Amino acid sequence: MNTQFDYKRIETGLSYLISSLLSIAVALIISSFILLGQGKDPLQAFSLIFQGGIGDMAAFGASLVRACPLMLAALGIAFAFKAGIYNIGAEGQIYLGAMFATWVGILPLGLPKIIHLPLAILTGMAAGASWAFIPAYLKVKKGFNEVIMTILLNYIGVYFVNASVHSYLQEPNGYYPQTSKVLETATLPKLMANSELHAGILLGLIGAVILYVILQKTDFGYQLRCVGSNPEASRTSGMNAKLTLIAAMLVSGAFAGLAGASEVLGYQHLLLENFSPNTGYDAISVALLGRLNPIGVVIAAIFIGVLRTGANTMQIMMGVPVTIVYIIQAIIILCVLAFTNWKLDLSRFFERGAKDANSKLANRS
Amino acid sequence: MQILSLLIEADFWAATLRLTTPLLLAALGGVFSERAGINNMGLDGAMLMGAFFGYIGALFTQNAFLGFVCAAISGALIMLLLGFMSINVKVNQIVTALGTNMLALGVTSTAFRMIFGNDLAQLTSPGLVPVNFGSLSKIPFLGKVLFGQTPIVYLAIILVPISHYIMYNTHWGLKIRATGEHPKAVDTVGIDVYKVRYVSLIISGILCGLGGAAVTLTGINTFYDNITAGRGFIAVAAVVFGKWSPVGASLATLLFGAGEAFQLRLQGLGFDIPYAYFYMLPYIVTMISLIFFMGPSKGPAATGQPYIKSGSKAKRKKVSRAGLKPEVKS
Numbered sequence A: 001m002n003t004q005f006d007y008k009r010i011e012t013g014l015s016y017l018i019s020s021l022l023s024i025a026v027a028l029i030i031s032s033f034i035l036l037g038q039g040k041d042p043l044q045a046f047s048l049i050f051q052g053g054i055g056d057m058a059a060f061g062a063s064l065v066r067a068c069p070l071m072l073a074a075l076g077i078a079f080a081f082k083a084g085i086y087n088i089g090a091e092g093q094i095y096l097g098a099m100f101a102t103w104v105g106i107l108p109l110g111l112p113k114i115i116h117l118p119l120a121i122l123t124g125m126a127a128g129a130s131w132a133f134i135p136a137y138l139k140v141k142k143g144f145n146e147v148i149m150t151i152l153l154n155y156i157g158v159y160f161v162n163a164s165v166h167s168y169l170q171e172p173n174g175y176y177p178q179t180s181k182v183l184e185t186a187t188l189p190k191l192m193a194n195s196e197l198h199a200g201i202l203l204g205l206i207g208a209v210i211l212y213v214i215l216q217k218t219d220f221g222y223q224l225r226c227v228g229s230n231p232e233a234s235r236t237s238g239m240n241a242k243l244t245l246i247a248a249m250l251v252s253g254a255f256a257g258l259a260g261a262s263e264v265l266g267y268q269h270l271l272l273e274n275f276s277p278n279t280g281y282d283a284i285s286v287a288l289l290g291r292l293n294p295i296g297v298v299i300a301a302i303f304i305g306v307l308r309t310g311a312n313t314m315q316i317m318m319g320v321p322v323t324i325v326y327i328i329q330a331i332i333i334l335c336v337l338a339f340t341n342w343k344l345d346l347s348r349f350f351e352r353g354a355k356d357a358n359s360k361l362a363n364r365s
Numbered sequence B: 001m002q003i004l005s006l007l008i009e010a011d012f013w014a015a016t017l018r019l020t021t022p023l024l025l026a027a028l029g030g031v032f033s034e035r036a037g038i039n040n041m042g043l044d045g046a047m048l049m050g051a052f053f054g055y056i057g058a059l060f061t062q063n064a065f066l067g068f069v070c071a072a073i074s075g076a077l078i079m080l081l082l083g084f085m086s087i088n089v090k091v092n093q094i095v096t097a098l099g100t101n102m103l104a105l106g107v108t109s110t111a112f113r114m115i116f117g118n119d120l121a122q123l124t125s126p127g128l129v130p131v132n133f134g135s136l137s138k139i140p141f142l143g144k145v146l147f148g149q150t151p152i153v154y155l156a157i158i159l160v161p162i163s164h165y166i167m168y169n170t171h172w173g174l175k176i177r178a179t180g181e182h183p184k185a186v187d188t189v190g191i192d193v194y195k196v197r198y199v200s201l202i203i204s205g206i207l208c209g210l211g212g213a214a215v216t217l218t219g220i221n222t223f224y225d226n227i228t229a230g231r232g233f234i235a236v237a238a239v240v241f242g243k244w245s246p247v248g249a250s251l252a253t254l255l256f257g258a259g260e261a262f263q264l265r266l267q268g269l270g271f272d273i274p275y276a277y278f279y280m281l282p283y284i285v286t287m288i289s290l291i292f293f294m295g296p297s298k299g300p301a302a303t304g305q306p307y308i309k310s311g312s313k314a315k316r317k318k319v320s321r322a323g324l325k326p327e328v329k330s
Helices: A003-037 A042-054 A057-082 A090-106 A113-142 A146-166 A200-217 A219-229 A231-236 A241-268 A279-289 A294-318 A324-341 A346-364 B002-008 B010-035 B043-061 B064-088 B093-116 B134-138 B142-146 B151-169 B171-181 B183-188 B193-216 B231-241 B246-269 B276-294 B313-324
Strands: none
Touching (some): A042 A057, A057 A241, A057 A279, A090 A113, A090 A241, A200 A241, A200 A294, A219 A231, A231 A241, A279 A324, A324 B064, A324 B093, B010 B151, B064 B093, B064 B193, B151 B171, B246 B276
């Protein structure tokens, strides 16, 4: 095997890990100054976040429930970003996916679970993918900026779902703007007895492995990475960049749709107005924190899930506003970006070490 | 018919101008930064900062004008951070802007809770009051539309020709446009590309901050989480829609403002459909007009690309190393 290549991979992995940890450290330091300014003990705050997020199995289960939609949506976003298309539209795609999954889930089809559940999930994925197809088509065929289009489509999608929950999808004779409960045959199974943890997290893990294999081991993945890093060169070398971009966006939308579907079928069991605000935008930071790498995204999503769940505990116990998590998250993103650019160049460090050793040897002789 | 008659009401046009103002200010800011080569998705964060610090400033000084000053400063500060990340550190500008937007959301909502506690008691600050034009406001239609607005509306309108003049008729405007199109050429004639980009970003931040304060300090005079609700992104769309020119971008924001005023009026008519459809309207109007009436357009050539100075440290090092090292093998 090519050992040189493996070394390099370990090296980049290591430098990613170190810079991620450094970013988290910087974020924690800055936020402890904010906490100190408010007269709160930062150490107590962070230990409460830790206890509330990962302290026992029930807390960790709650964190994983939080992490699940973030993970699924971020996997899709990372895939699109890898291809060089900025899918900011996960928010709308999540809502559409959730709505259509719920719609199939509440239909009394009389199907067994083994058909009904996958049908609901696939419908949700298809809805997310179709919502992502609009900006992808507009970008590839007409040259419209995908960032603006996906943002506009987010608002349209969210309001569309909210309007549906208020009208034809509303539970019959119900008062609140919500759908009826998803049928037993369409819910995702629970994984733990005393927690809300559902099988959606397994979908996330399987999805991450599949995306990793696609990106690293298939021709399509190679093509996608080429198009992302140098569209002009890949076009001239005969790759179909346009098709690749559309495919990347469809996969991305499908994962966002899956995120919405699993949130409803696994956790909330019915669709509410604004059922999952800002998840699509948060997932972008998860994707970046995970360095657009499927395995990294899984770790980052769990980290953010723990942070969010733990911050609730902190708010209850100490009265520190939970929104401080946004500041921590933003600082982490900015630091991750900065550290990636000032590359922690371990290879040079190793090389220099080797050179020093060599020159010492040379001097001695 | 009832719907169409809305369009000739003076109230509708007055509301259109009022709702356009925040977008107009932010879009002008967007034009400045994009023309200098910074792909500015951070308008929304700067607006949010302006909305919050405008409110806080007005509340603590009990003076709406000082509120606007605070708003401008806070907008400029977050743009400086965006500038540092995209000009000096040279990271992807779209992604950085997402980071600064989230920072703005975190800072404003956390500071709001820290100042007012978790019960979110609503204190109203002093706000701008409509300018009194005396008998001018009694002119049948125009009086209500043009002569009953708050000062910030007039400031925004005046800024359109001023920005146009700066952009196309002054030395600075030329510098900004050239930096966005061909930074290399600008650098060669001895103009500091970084400085031009920083100055444009500060202008952009000030305008966005004012735009944000125009959301909070012209009527509601209070603040809640994410009050700007993505208006900054609409402003970005308007910049593209208006082909990166101050006048074009302003007209585009007018379209969106009219869409928003229209949906507010429609809600008042009491149709029996969910109100979310009305909220959707301005976004659909923007999207459809972008797709069908505008077509894709190309921005300034160097937008989104960090500029690496030819005299920068890294390069100099490389050059000197290549020059000084004696070549052993020929």
